[in-house]
Amino acid sequence: MDKYIEMIRIRFLMMLAYRTNYYSGILIYSINIGAYYFLWTAIYGGKESIEGLSAVQMTTYVAVSWMARAFYFNNIDREIALEIKEGKVAVELIRPYNYLGMKTMQAFGEGIFRLVFFSIPGMVIVALVFPMEFSTNGITWLLFASSLMFSFIVNTQINLITGMLTFFLFNNDGLMRAKRVIIDLFSGLLLPISFYPVWAQDIMVYFPFQAISYIPSMIFTEGIKGNEVLQAILLQGFWAIVLLLPIQVLWVIAKKRMIIQGG
Amino acid sequence: MFYFSMFTQYVGQYMKTRMQYRADMVVELLSDMLFQVTNLVFILVVFGHTQFLSGWNRDEIIFIYGFFLVPYAIFGAFFNIWDFNERYIVKGEMDRILTRPIHSLFQVVLERMELESLFGAITGIVIMGYASIQLGLSFHWFDIILFILFVISGALVYAGIFVSLASIGFWSDARTSLMPMMYNIGNYGRYPVDIYNSVIRFVLTWILPFAFVGVYPAAYFLNKEEWYMYSFLTPVIGVGFFILSVFLWNQGVKRYRGAGN
Numbered sequence: 161m162d163k164y165i166e167m168i169r170i171r172f173l174m175m176l177a178y179r180t181n182y183y184s185g186i187l188i189y190s191i192n193i194g195a196y197y198f199l200w201t202a203i204y205g206g207k208e209s210i211e212g213l214s215a216v217q218m219t220t221y222v223a224v225s226w227m228a229r230a231f232y233f234n235n236i237d238r239e240i241a242l243e244i245k246e247g248k249v250a251v252e253l254i255r256p257y258n259y260l261g262m263k264t265m266q267a268f269g270e271g272i273f274r275l276v277f278f279s280i281p282g283m284v285i286v287a288l289v290f291p292m293e294f295s296t297n298g299i300t301w302l303l304f305a306s307s308l309m310f311s312f313i314v315n316t317q318i319n320l321i322t323g324m325l326t327f328f329l330f331n332n333d334g335l336m337r338a339k340r341v342i343i344d345l346f347s348g349l350l351l352p353i354s355f356y357p358v359w360a361q362d363i364m365v366y367f368p369f370q371a372i373s374y375i376p377s378m379i380f381t382e383g384i385k386g387n388e389v390l391q392a393i394l395l396q397g398f399w400a401i402v403l404l405l406p407i408q409v410l411w412v413i414a415k416k417r418m419i420i421q422g423g
Numbered sequence: 424m425f426y427f428s429m430f431t432q433y434v435g436q437y438m439k440t441r442m443q444y445r446a447d448m449v450v451e452l453l454s455d456m457l458f459q460v461t462n463l464v465f466i467l468v469v470f471g472h473t474q475f476l477s478g479w480n481r482d483e484i485i486f487i488y489g490f491f492l493v494p495y496a497i498f499g500a501f502f503n504i505w506d507f508n509e510r511y512i513v514k515g516e517m518d519r520i521l522t523r524p525i526h527s528l529f530q531v532v533l534e535r536m537e538l539e540s541l542f543g544a545i546t547g548i549v550i551m552g553y554a555s556i557q558l559g560l561s562f563h564w565f566d567i568i569l570f571i572l573f574v575i576s577g578a579l580v581y582a583g584i585f586v587s588l589a590s591i592g593f594w595s596d597a598r599t600s601l602m603p604m605m606y607n608i609g610n611y612g613r614y615p616v617d618i619y620n621s622v623i624r625f626v627l628t629w630i631l632p633f634a635f636v637g638v639y640p641a642a643y644f645l646n647k648e649e650w651y652m653y654s655f656l657t658p659v660i661g662v663g664f665f666i667l668s669v670f671l672w673n674q675g676v677k678r679y680r681g682a683g684n
Contacts, residue, residue, distance in 0.1 A: 192607055
C-alpha cells in the first residue's frame with residue numbers, strides 16, 4: 161500500500177512544481193462559467209424555476225460542476241495509450257505493482273492537487289463574482305464530498321477502459337475524443353440530466369455517465385434531498401463496482417495478446 | 424501570383440500527407456463533428472424549457488450558431504497558430520521563416536494550415552439551412568455575396584485577434600495562456616449579445632469583437648433590422664483588426680533577435 165501512497169505524493173509534488181500554469185486555468189474556467197451564467201440567466205428570463213432548480217441554484221450548479229471537473233478529470237487514458245504505443249508498457253508490467261492501480265493513484269495525486277490549488281480557490285473567486293447559494297448544512301457538504309469521490313472513481317474507470325482499448329485498436333485517439341464529448345454531454349456538466357427530454361433521460365439511466373457530474377452537483381445545490389441523495393450515492397457506488405468487471409476482463413485479455421509496437 | 428502558386432503547392436503537399444492516413448482523418452472529422460453537435464444539443468435541450476432567449480427564438484439561435492461555425496472553420500484552417508510561440512520563437516524556427524521569399528506571416532500560415540477544419544463550414548451551412556427552413560427565411564441573390572463577405576470578415580476578426588496574440592511572442596517569450604483563454608472568450612460570440620451585461624457587450628463589440636463572427640452578421644440574414652448597422656460594420660471591423668494585427672506582426676518581426684542554442 162505504501163508504494164501507492166508514495167505515488168500519490170510524488171504526483172502531487174510534481175504538479176506543485178508547475179503550479180503557475182494553474183492560475184490561468186482558473187481564469188479560463190471562470191470565463192466558461194461566466195458564459196453559462198449569462199446564458200442561463202437569459203434562459204430563466206422571469207421564470208422562478210425550471211425542473212425544480214432556481215436561477216441561483218443553476219448558477220451554483222454550473223460553477224460546482226466545472227470546479228468539480230478539475231478534480232475528477234484526468235488524462236490517464238491518453239497516458240496509457242501513449243505508453244502502449246511507445247512500448248513502455250512492457251517495462252511497466254515487470255515492475256512490482258499493479259499497472260492500473262498505479263495509474264489510478266497518479267490520477268488521484270493530480271486530482272488532490274487540483275482540488276486544493278484549483279477547485280477551492282476557483283470556487284471562492286467565482287462565488288464572489290456571480291450570485292450563488294451554498295448550503296449551510298454540514299451533512300450536505302459531507303455527502304457531496306463522498307459523492308465527489310465516486311465521481312473520481314467512475315470517471316477514472318471509464319478512462320482506464322478507453323485507455324486499455326488501445327491494446328486492441330492500436331490507435332484510438334478518435335475514441336478518446338468521442339468519450340470526452342459524451343462525458344461532457346451526458347454526465348450533466350453542460351446540462352442537468354433532468355433538463356433532457358424524458359426519452360433521453362430513460363436511455364441515460366442505463367449508462368454510468370451521470371454518476372460523474374450530475375449527482376454531486378445536484379447534491380451540492382440541494383436540487384435533490386433526503387432519501388434521493390442516498391439513492392443517488394448508492395447508484396454511484398453500484399457503477400463503481402460494476403465497472404470493475406470490464407476493466408478486469410480487458411486487462412486479462414490485453415496482457416495475453418499484447419503486441420509491443422516498436423521498442 | 425507567386426503567392427497564389429505557393430499556396431496551391433502547399434495545399435497539394437498537405438493533401439498528400441493527410442491522405443496517407445485516411446482512417447485517422449475520417450475519425451478526426453467525425454469527432455470534430457461531435458464537438459459541433461454538442462452545442463446544438465445544448466440549444467435544443469434548453470429550448471425545451473423556454474420559448475425565447477432575450478427575444479430570439481430557438482431557430483434564430485441555431486442559425487447564429489450555424490453561421491458562427493463557417494468563419495470559425497476558415498479561421499481554424501488557416502490561422503490556428505496558438506502554438507506559434509513555442510514552435511517558432513522558443514525553438515528558433517523563426518530564423519528559417521525569415522529566410523523564405525514570402526511574407527513571414529504567410530509562410531507561417533502555409534506551414535500551420537489544417538484544411539480538415541473546413542469541414543466545419545459544411546456542418547455550419549447544414550445547420551443554417553435547417554434553421555432557415557424552419558424560419559421560412561427568403562434570400563436575395565446578393566445575399567450570397569454578403570454571406571461570403573461576412574464570413575471572410577468574421578474569419579479575419581478571429582485571425583486578427585490570434586495573430587496579434589502570436590505577435591506578443593516577439594516581445595516576450597514567456598509562456599502565456601492568453602491563447603486558450605481567447606478560445607473560450609470566442610465562444611461568447613455564438614449567442615446574441617443582448618444576454619450579456621453592457622460591459623461584456625462593449626468588449627465583444629469593440630475590443631475583442633467576437634460578436635462580429637456570429638450574432639451581428641447573422642442578424643442581417645435573420646432580418647433583424649435593429650442590428651443592421653452592426654451587420655454592415657462587420658467587414659470594416661474584420662479588415663481593420665486584421666490590418667492592425669499584421670502591423671503588430673511586422674513590428675514584432677523587426678524586433679526579433681532569434682533564439683540562441
